[in-house]
Amino acid sequence: MSLSQSPAWQRFRAAALSADRNGSELRIIDAPGLRLDLSAQAGSDELREAGAALLAQQDFDAARAALFDGGPANWTEQRPAWHTALRSPEPPAMVARAVLGERERLRQFVREADAAGRYRCVLHLGIGGSDWGPRLVTRALRHEGLRREVRFASNVDSHAVADAMSRLDPHDTLVIVASKSFTTTEPLANAEVAMNWLREAGVADPVRQVVAITANVEAALDLGISPDRIFQMWDWVGGRYSLWSAIGLPIALALGADTFDRLLAGAAAMDEHFRHAPLAANAPAQMALAGVANRSVLGYDSLVIAPYDSRLYHIVPWAQQLEMESLGKVATRDGSPCGVPTGPAVWGMSGTDCQHTFFQWLHQDAAGAPVDFILCEQPDHAYACHHELLIANCLAQRAALLRGKTYEEALAETSAVESDPARARLLARHRVHPGGRPSSLIVLPRLDAYTLGALLALYEHKVFTQGVLWGINPFDQWGVEFGKTLAKNIIKELDACAPQAPSQDPSTRYWIDAIARRG
Ligand code: F6P
Numbered sequence: 001m002s003l004s005q006s007p008a009w010q011r012f013r014a015a016a017l018s019a020d021r022n023g024s025e026l027r028i029i030d031a032p033g034l035r036l037d038l039s040a041q042a043g044s045d046e047l048r049e050a051g052a053a054l055l056a057q058q059d060f061d062a063a064r065a066a067l068f069d070g071g072p073a074n075w076t077e078q079r080p081a082w083h084t085a086l087r088s089p090e091p092p093a094m095v096a097r098a099v100l101g102e103r104e105r106l107r108q109f110v111r112e113a114d115a116a117g118r119y120r121c122v123l124h125l126g127i128g129g130s131d132w133g134p135r136l137v138t139r140a141l142r143h144e145g146l147r148r149e150v151r152f153a154s155n156v157d158s159h160a161v162a163d164a165m166s167r168l169d170p171h172d173t174l175v176i177v178a179s180k181s182f183t184t185t186e187p188l189a190n191a192e193v194a195m196n197w198l199r200e201a202g203v204a205d206p207v208r209q210v211v212a213i214t215a216n217v218e219a220a221l222d223l224g225i226s227p228d229r230i231f232q233m234w235d236w237v238g239g240r241y242s243l244w245s246a247i248g249l250p251i252a253l254a255l256g257a258d259t260f261d262r263l264l265a266g267a268a269a270m271d272e273h274f275r276h277a278p279l280a281a282n283a284p285a286q287m288a289l290a291g292v293a294n295r296s297v298l299g300y301d302s303l304v305i306a307p308y309d310s311r312l313y314h315i316v317p318w319a320q321q322l323e324m325e326s327l328g329k330v331a332t333r334d335g336s337p338c339g340v341p342t343g344p345a346v347w348g349m350s351g352t353d354c355q356h357t358f359f360q361w362l363h364q365d366a367a368g369a370p371v372d373f374i375l376c377e378q379p380d381h382a383y384a385c386h387h388e389l390l391i392a393n394c395l396a397q398r399a400a401l402l403r404g405k406t407y408e409e410a411l412a413e414t415s416a417v418e419s420d421p422a423r424a425r426l427l428a429r430h431r432v433h434p435g436g437r438p439s440s441l442i443v444l445p446r447l448d449a450y451t452l453g454a455l456l457a458l459y460e461h462k463v464f465t466q467g468v469l470w471g472i473n474p475f476d477q478w479g480v481e482f483g484k485t486l487a488k489n490i491i492k493e494l495d496a497c498a499p500q501a502p503s504q505d506p507s508t509r510y511w512i513d514a515i516a517r518r519g
Pocket of ligand 1: 127128129130178179180181182183184187239240325477480
């Protein structure tokens with residue numbers, strides 16, 4: 001039986017459609033490092049009970065236990081998805097030695113570099129899950145004091161790595177090549193540029209200034225990187241969930257090993273909350289149910305993430321990969337399609353910039369989109385009045401989306417300034433806000449390593465729970481392979497002498513020929 005035909009789904013769907021959407025009930029969940037306010041999501045006792053029944057039908061408890069115990073949570077690749085082991089103070093026995101060993105190697109490397117005053121700068125070369133997490137965290141926690149400058153280059157267009165290297169001292173820069181597979185085109189191409197940069201600058205032993213972070217140690221050795229400069233990760237952690245592994249090395253180099261430990265501690269605390277909190281008070285699970293109601297029942301195609309703190313600017317692309325690479329699929333365990341809409345398109349921007357960019361659409365487009373607002377209570381700067389402006393705008397936008405503005409309210413406004421009644425009525429039509437637009441508010445007491453770790457783990461477990469609800473695998477990404485294969489074929493054809501593949505569509509054929517001819 002498909003999900004959409006199951007009794008639990010039918011009950012959940014009916015409850016979501018009839019639930020209260022005017023925010024009349026205060027619904028705040030306390031979790032480690034943060035508070036989650038779901039008051040502006042569709043809510044009712046029946047919806048809460050139907051959500052619990054749906055999770056039960058989807059064997060959520062067993063799936064969650066398997067996630068923490070190293071079961072085949074990634075069931076198309078028959079692997080664990082054991083990112084929780086990476087941050088546990090006591091990792092499961094099966095992987096404890098490997099996890100604690102690499103964690104200590106990372107700490108020791110950073111301590112030695114700190115003691116020797118080595119590497120004033122770090123050039124981090126990774127992409128996707130080997131880039132967004134470190135990029136997000138080093139930017140978000142910069143206010144805690146940077147010990148080194150970390151530059152990131154991910155795109156293969158070479159402008160990215162050139163920009164990242166500009167004005168760096170090659171003699172005082174550590175190059176990190178971060179790639180779980182060590183076969184991804186971009187980091188390897190950028191590594192070639194960076195190693196040439198070191199050589200051309202006369203660095204005595206360039207390869208000694210290069211570190212690799214990978215699950216493919218052999219490939220790193222083949223690149224000439226010495227074993228003591230290779231930090232290992234494993235294929236039982238997905239790339240977009242690997243921030244907690246040695247992929248976090250640039251975080252520790254930039255902010256200190258203790259800060260990286262606090263990041264892990266925050267995520268581990270959220271793990272315990274997710275594992276043991278009763279369902280009604282389980283932040284990731286309740287956030288997941290609200291998201292499934294919005295996407296699969298209430299018809300919202302996307303999800304907006306609006307961190308009202310410019311330090312969290314990169315949480316948007318980090319969440320885009322986490323959510324869309326995990327949930328942008330339809331095939332279930334037996335290969336049949338899920339039958340209801342699954343992973344939303346995720347987009348967003350820091351607030352208040354987002355208000356001056358796309359909030360018009362959120363308020364008055366026919367559909368709109370749910371919004372995750374993220375707010376830090378303490379400013380971590382001296383301008384308390386500016387922080388009040390930020391908080392006021394965040395709360396006001398949520399309230400406006402929820403409450404809306406009726407035609408009668410709009411007419412009262414326009415009649416006060418327009419003497420012509422017909423024109424006042426016309427203008428009022430343009431000022432109506434539908435309202436009833438869902439949002440969540442995540443409030444951190446302040447932005448620090450612990451609260452940030454908890455926040456990122458909240459999203460990871462929300463995504464996992466939505467995968468369970470939809471019956472899809474949040475830990476594989478078959479959809480990214482096809483384009484890579486076609487790219488390899490086109491690269492060959494761009495060599496003007498290469499034989500032309502007949503299979504290209506007319507446009508692709510035209511541009512390959514045009515560019516190949518340009519030579
Ligand atoms: O985008 C596809 C993907 O495989 C991601 O899942 C991954 O995070 C990224 O490419 C980089 O992969 P790797 O760390 O193996 O270079």
